[in-house]
Amino acid sequence: MQNGRTTQSAVLPSRSDPPEVVRDWLAGAHPSPEQARREWRRGGISLLPLGSRFDAVRIPGDLVHAAIGSLAVSDALDGPVIHDVRTLGPTYWALVPRQDDWPGAPEAPLLSHGTCLGVPDLTVTGPPGSFWVTPPRHRDHLCRTEDVLALIACDRRELGQDHTTRAEALTALAQELPPPDTLSDDHLRGRTCVWCDTRLTAETAYLDFGQLTEPRRWFPRACRPCTDERADRGLTAREGWK
Structure with a gap:
């Protein structure tokens, strides 16, 4: 962070796995991995249970844009992020490791055990519908919890207390x-x-x-x-x- 705004960090080397390896890892969150693969082939999206392989943090788009300005989301969160559009505007879902407790702001809740998330196939990287802003590069590739919390904290500072979001x-x-x-x-x-x-x-x-x-x-x-x-x-x- 710099002056309350997310700045681009140095690009560090990172490993990547073949798409099928990453797809198998994502599908493993489903009690029937083959069903997840069928749903991806049929409609490009699969409903995966959370709380087992990963959790997800829902971040409203206006909060994200306030924090990162003209930067890309991938510059702020070095991990898998899904984007979709709802009644309340653009929404981002940051995939994070499983959490026992979530200290984040109430407007950016954690989704975990007992709920599911529509996860696009790795090939879906643009609209319409849900798509990957940043797909996972390898097995166990997730956003760091501290990065997500820092982004949310920056969001709230940038918007201020008087701004209706x-x-x-x-x-x-x-x-x-x-x-x-x-x-x-x-x-x-x-x-x-x-x-x-x-x-x-x-x-x-x-x-x-x-x-x-x-x-x-x-x-x-x-x-x-x-x-x-x-x-x-x-x-x-x-x-x-x-």
Whole structure:
């Protein structure tokens, strides 16, 4: 970091494995690795369980862009990063080692045991849909936790306390979540929309709140119609939503 902004570090030699070796490593996060490979061949994305081989940190795009300015995400995080676009704007997913505790900011939650992440095939490096900003170069290649935490801390300093972010809009939407004790296991696990009974897939899970721990551990997700309806009820008037 320099003057509160992420700067490019020296490029150090690093090993790389053949794509099939890296793909096998990613597929190993799935209880049926061959299913993950089939999903990549069929649709370019596979829903991989987290908390076994790696975890993921969700970082809203406006936070990332505030910290790195005109630099590339790969300059700030020397590890695998996935990008997608949701109601609240661009979102980045940094793959990190498994965490026993997550001291990061609430607007950049950790996703771990009990939830899944749509992981693109290694060949998917551009839109539409989820794609790799930086794919893993070798087995066990993950972002360093301290680098992700430093990026988040820089994000918050750059934006300042008076700036309304899309992360704050996410917090506002979270206020509309129903009490978890009124929900089924499918709702709690993110298999169906938290606001309706729509079954969710990697493609139809439009909004992911990550792992919540109050008043219990749960993983709410939402479909696009429900998310848009709640956004249109007033969140579009918030500064920073535009």
